[in-house]
Amino acid sequence: MNDIKLGKKLIKRINEINRKDIKIMEVCGTHTQVISKYGISNLVKNITLLSGPGCPVCVTHESYIDASLDIIKRENVKVITFGDMIKVKGTNKSLEDYRDKFKVIYNPLDALKIAEKNKNLDFVFLAVGFETTAPIIALTIKLAKKNNISNLYFLVSLKLMKPILNKILKLNTDIDGIICPGHVATIMGSEYFNFISSTYNIPSVICGFEALDVVAGIYTLVKSINKDNFDFSNLYKRCVKVNGNKKAHLEIKDVFKVSNGLWRGIGEVNNSSLIINKKYKNYDALDKFNIKISTKKQANKCICSEIILGKKLPYQCNYFSKECTPMNPKGPCMVSSEGSCANYYKYRGAF
Amino acid sequence: MNSKIKLIHGDGGKYTNELIKEIFYKNFDNELLINSFDSSVFTLDKQRIAFTTDSYVIKPLFFPGGNIGKLAVDGTVNDLAVSGAKPLYLSCGFIIEEGFKVNKLNTIVKSMADESKKIGVKIVTGDTKVVEKGSIDGLFINTSGIGIIENNYQTKKIEEGDKIIITGNIAEHGTALAVSRYDLKVKGDFKSDCDAIYDIIKSLSSYMDYIKLMKDPTRGGVATILNEISEDFDLGIKIFEEKIPIRTHVKSVNDMLGLDPLYLANEGKIILVVDKKASKEVLEKIKGKGCIEANIIGEVIKTPKLVYMETLLGGKRILDSLDSDLLPRIC
Incomplete structure (x- = not known):
């Protein structure tokens, strides 16, 4: 409760600072949710809060979903997935259409147990996420090899935050400040995000996931923006160290290599994804099932790419809340509870 | 409405309401059904009666704090209670998957008996069906309940300020x-x-x-x-x-x-x-x-x-x- 009092005080301070209209972007689905859940955007005056590509499910490309559907249709194969993937549509269908062929888990390591218990079936784990989930997935793959589990494969779509932020900041020069994702920073270290201030001359801040963390982050940015300086600060020191988690880096390095990545709504971004390296090739579902991820551009009529890039807000899209709803998402931002459109749809509506 | 029933049509949210309105209300069309909340309330021989039914398909059957049997009694009794009724009699229908363990069934039924006793309702009629293995997931229970409205309770028009x-x-x-x-x-x-x-x-x-x-x-x-x-x-x-x-x-x-x-x-x-x-x-x-x-x-x-x-x-x-x-x- 003390935190909430302090949060209210900070909001008052933010609104007392005499300044121009500004735009702040956050790039983490959990931040998007905190902002919506606490109604922060309508508490801070003259600040537009933009949601970047921070939701791992939302940025997972249609052709990846299509590949997982190709696998799920096969005999004696089951898919293991995080819960929020099941509603995401590929070109036409979603995993939801194959209810008895997938198992939802919360911890990737559970995939090992499932595979060991059912040796007569092959399992494919849909390994999606950012730098945050990459270490635990790397560990799962390593343990699969170590324990000689031969009926578990991984369909990997792991994205990297730095290349996509570079792309956004090059394309959109209207952004006045960035709230960096605290979870990614915990793994990669605060240094990983230093480039924002030094390359693009805008302030940035790493913050955690309580309401107070986010409000304090906005306050820090507003102060910097007002003074025209571009500080980089870490307000999440209780978790984020300068160099991050070394053990996690080693796991990632051991199992994955950097490659070009496909982002839903955005397309291909150079060096923006992790794929399984040679050493663990036998665990790559693409090889096992002989699947190629299509890089063909999808005909997306909605403005998701502009929303993810911070150029437009969800309600500026013609489809928003009409043809495009969480039940029937047209574009990636409406897909998961962490997506920016889904958040606008769910929490803001009339406000 | 979609051309196929999806799981969300059963989760109690807006799609459940859509299903109820477009399929059941349309076909069964009568005022008692359409105007009812948790139970249907009607007059029988000058006595106002509440009548309700619910099916229980919970997974897992045993969960911390209860099991499907306890839930099947409490859930239906609670629907009567929030309608202003004193719960009196319950029916129960069991659909059991072939191969289901008898001792498990007994535990479930015993907790139904214990719970009814505690509340003061009687389970007075029932039905049992067994279906081939794989047709359902273990056990489903339906209970219906009947009670008498007390204190002449009725729902009222709500207003600003309530x-x-x-x-x-x-x-x-x-x-x-x-x-x-x-x-x-x-x-x-x-x-x-x-x-x-x-x-x-x-x-x-x-x-x-x-x-x-x-x-x-x-x-x-x-x-x-x-x-x-x-x-x-x-x-x-x-x-x-x-x-x-x-x-x-x-x-x-x-x-x-x-x-x-x-x-x-x-x-x-x-x-x-x-x-x-x-x-x-x-x-x-x-x-x-x-x-x-x-x-x-x-x-x-x-x-x-x-x-x-x-x-x-x-x-x-x-x-x-x-x-x-x-x-x-x-x-």
Whole structure:
């Protein structure tokens, strides 16, 4: 409760600072949710809060979903997935259409147990996420090899935050400040995000996931923006160290290599994804099932790419809340509870 | 409506309502059905009767705080109780999968018997069907219940200013189910609140003139029930986050799982809409029945005609009705 009092005080301070209209972007689905859940955007005056590509499910490309559907249709194969993937549509269908062929888990390591218990079936784990989930997935793959589990494969779509932020900041020069994702920073270290201030001359801040963390982050940015300086600060020191988690880096390095990545709504971004390296090739579902991820551009009529890039807000899209709803998402931002459109749809509506 | 039934059509949210309206109401078209809330209330030989039915398909059959049998009694009895009735008689229908263990069945049926005894209802008729292995998942139970309306209770038109009361901590059932379903190795006291609520309502008999509506926020949770009320009466509801009773354990584990406790099921709580004149007295009375966490969480407003919450920080957040399944088969 003390935190909430302090949060209210900070909001008052933010609104007392005499300044121009500004735009702040956050790039983490959990931040998007905190902002919506606490109604922060309508508490801070003259600040537009933009949601970047921070939701791992939302940025997972249609052709990846299509590949997982190709696998799920096969005999004696089951898919293991995080819960929020099941509603995401590929070109036409979603995993939801194959209810008895997938198992939802919360911890990737559970995939090992499932595979060991059912040796007569092959399992494919849909390994999606950012730098945050990459270490635990790397560990799962390593343990699969170590324990000689031969009926578990991984369909990997792991994205990297730095290349996509570079792309956004090059394309959109209207952004006045960035709230960096605290979870990614915990793994990669605060240094990983230093480039924002030094390359693009805008302030940035790493913050955690309580309401107070986010409000304090906005306050820090507003102060910097007002003074025209571009500080980089870490307000999440209780978790984020300068160099991050070394053990996690080693796991990632051991199992994955950097490659070009496909982002839903955005397309291909150079060096923006992790794929399984040679050493663990036998665990790559693409090889096992002989699947190629299509890089063909999808005909997306909605403005998701502009929303993810911070150029437009969800309600500026013609489809928003009409043809495009969480039940029937047209574009990636409406897909998961962490997506920016889904958040606008769910929490803001009339406000 | 979609061309195929999806799981979300059964989760108690807006798609369930769509299914009920477009298929069942359209075909069965009669006033008693369409105007009923948790039970249908009608007059038989000058006595006002409440009649209700519910099917139980919960997974797993045994969960912390209860099992499918206890739930099948409490759930149906609670639907009668929130309709203002004293629950009297239940029927039960069992659909059992071939191969189901008899001792498990016996445990389930025994807890139904114990629970009915505790509440003072009798299970007076039943039916059993066994289906081939694979046709269903273990065991499904249907119970119907009948009761007599007490204190001449009826739902009343709600108005601006009426207060919303909840009788205790929210999201206990849904959270306990989520924790066991995801096999989370988290420590903490996660237990369903599955219980009969008739006793609480009975203690409010002298306030029935002020109690306008009672609901049990099961599937879809508090937020979905408030949306139903808002739609039915064409009014808005404003609630305050700081007033909503929730245990820290429950809040934290839901944060971790990305679930929203306002949309998770309760199986032993009541939401009451009460005339503001009597709301404090009603609250004290409820607390006197051991529901110390009970609280006035909000009020009925004229505009906007939607359900929203003032957040801890003072911001506003819409609480739409449940749009997609958080967790299927929770009751």
